Amino acid sequence: MKRLFDFICSLVGIILLSPIILVTAVLIRLKLGSPIVFKQQRPGLHGKPFFVYKFRTMTDERDENGELLADSVRLTPFGQLLRKLSLDELPQLFNVLKGDISLVGPRPLLMEYLNLYTPEQARRHEVRPGITGWAQVNGRNAISWEDKFKLDVWYVDNRTFWLDIKILFMTVQKVFKSEGISQAGHVTIEKFAGSKGADNE
Template sequence: MTGRGAAAAKRALDVAGALVGLTLLAPLLAVLAWRVRREMGAPVLFRQVRPGLGGRPFEMRKFRTMRGGPGTDAERLTPFGARLRASSLDELPELWNVLLGDMSLVGPRPLLPEYLPLYTPRQARRHEVRPGLTGWAQVNGRNAIAWEEKFELDLWYVENRTLLLDLRIIATTVSKVLRREGVAAAGEATMPPFTGGPGVGQGGQGGRGDQGNQGNG
């Protein structure tokens, strides 16, 4: 399949998967939205600008898992929010981002804009494809692996992506979510911030590696 044909097939899979997911999961999404509203108040969704394809910004949507106000991520993370994260149900609203074309079902997870100047040229290649709801790094450790390893897995996907690989990653993701594997690094409520590698400037924000600092969410 040509590059253009492969891209069209991947986009067709994204649209079909997002439509089916949003339709079948509509009752669950409604229940989760009601529960988030009851426990944490409005807004129900956490919205944050993330860099997408080519580093272009888009607004990502998730269910809130944290209360507003001061405190660390671990202190603001609610018990229900922790369960949402452990099950990855907080990420279901990203299906709307997939439908809009901001994201793909499979690709490197969208991280914080603050991380862009911290990447090496090789790490920056993760933005050659749309960010994903899940990815090769997520089925090979997710937040339980170091940043450098995560980026290498992202780049392996960028260089080896196929439609069959996407289907494999989706199937593996469902299995891992059901078993709650690889949710966070040991001893961390959220993944430590990325601060760059050797020869790269230091910085970044706290928060979960695939969610960042939620602000009030």
């Protein structure tokens, strides 16, 4: 039922939002150049890697050694607006259509984090990741990694169709309020460096 719901909703969403997707793509091409879509490998169900799609929000500015500059430098005001309105997330509807992710589930993070999770935190991969999730509507990037993972695992243990509907409605409210987009002092959130014995507290 969840997969059928995801497929229908993502297909309808792509059709209805196609004008917005097209206009956003054109503006990104004009303001940031190519590629328009940012593609990165992320862990999906059971940690199996897939490529997540997002609209590009940063430039490719590099230093004299050819290394990319800090995110805070490369993120333009236009890119910040895309993130504030969550327009950068729209290409993930194609990920949902393909079955890589769900509309609702723990957010797919970086592959490099896989070996840093505690066994309990790793349970977030027992379900498909999602465009939005329980952690996103309860703080998003403004909460700590430990709290985020606790919320993810809570969702794994308590997920229902009606909880997904509730999360989708709460997500719309969060987008309009532009809450929790970034952590204090960071463009989004600081990198996860491990749980530092959180399970032993």
